[in-house]
Amino acid sequence: MQLQVNGKTRQVQREDELLLWVLRDELGLTGTHYGCGIGICGSCTVLVDGQVTRSCLTPVASVAGKAVTTLEGLARTGRDGAVTLHPVQQAFVENPLQCGWCLPGHVMSAVALLNANPAPTPEQIDDSAGINLCRCGGYNNVRKAVARAAELKRGGL
Ligand code: FES
Ligand code: FES
Structure with missing residues (x-):
């Protein structure tokens, strides 16, 4: 079968x-x-057609014909080979987590949140972050990163 993953x-x-x-x-x-x-x-x-999706519960056959986006699909590579991080990735570079195991979930959830709502309130950021568990307790930096990503997106990064 064929899948659409990160635009390919x-x-x-x-x-x-x-x-x-x-x-x-x-x-x-x-x-x-x-x-x-x-x-x-x-x-x-x-993300499946832009919606936050738990891939551990999702039969691959159910996403045939839908657009799947993973962490690898966020950054952009220019013709000169230069890589530009997605604003959410850039924001997490500036506000790093500890072990990073939860990071893909936080990044992908933040991407979906900011696509739907470019200026989320702190409560909306908490609601979005709270669906991903961080065993290292990194929620303060998650909050800062999502708020920073919103700022970067508004600035056109
Ligand atoms: S591995 Fe899918 S929700 Fe934990
Ligand atoms: S940074 Fe370790 S689980 Fe979140």
Whole structure:
């Protein structure tokens, strides 16, 4: 079957597999992390047609024909090879987390939040961040990063 991943058409063999394992094992997109495997931690979060999706619970066949975006699909590479980080990535560089296991979930959730709401309130940022567990307790920096990303996006980065 074919998948649309990060703007490219990819051929995949394991049609009965969960999206997480196709992304990681078949397509080599290991930016999507495995944590709990039961839809709770959020480290496996990707966007499917722009919606926050737990890839550990999502049969790959169910996303055929939909646009899947992973962490690897956010940065842009110019003709000169220079990489420009997505504003959310840049904001997390400025406000780093500890071990980073939860990071893909926080980044992808923030991307979806800011696409829907370019100027979220602190409460809306907390609601969005709270769906992803951080065992290192990095929520203060998550809050700062999402607020900074909103600022960077408004500035046109
Ligand atoms: S690995 Fe998917 S929610 Fe935890
Ligand atoms: S930084 Fe370690 S789990 Fe969040």
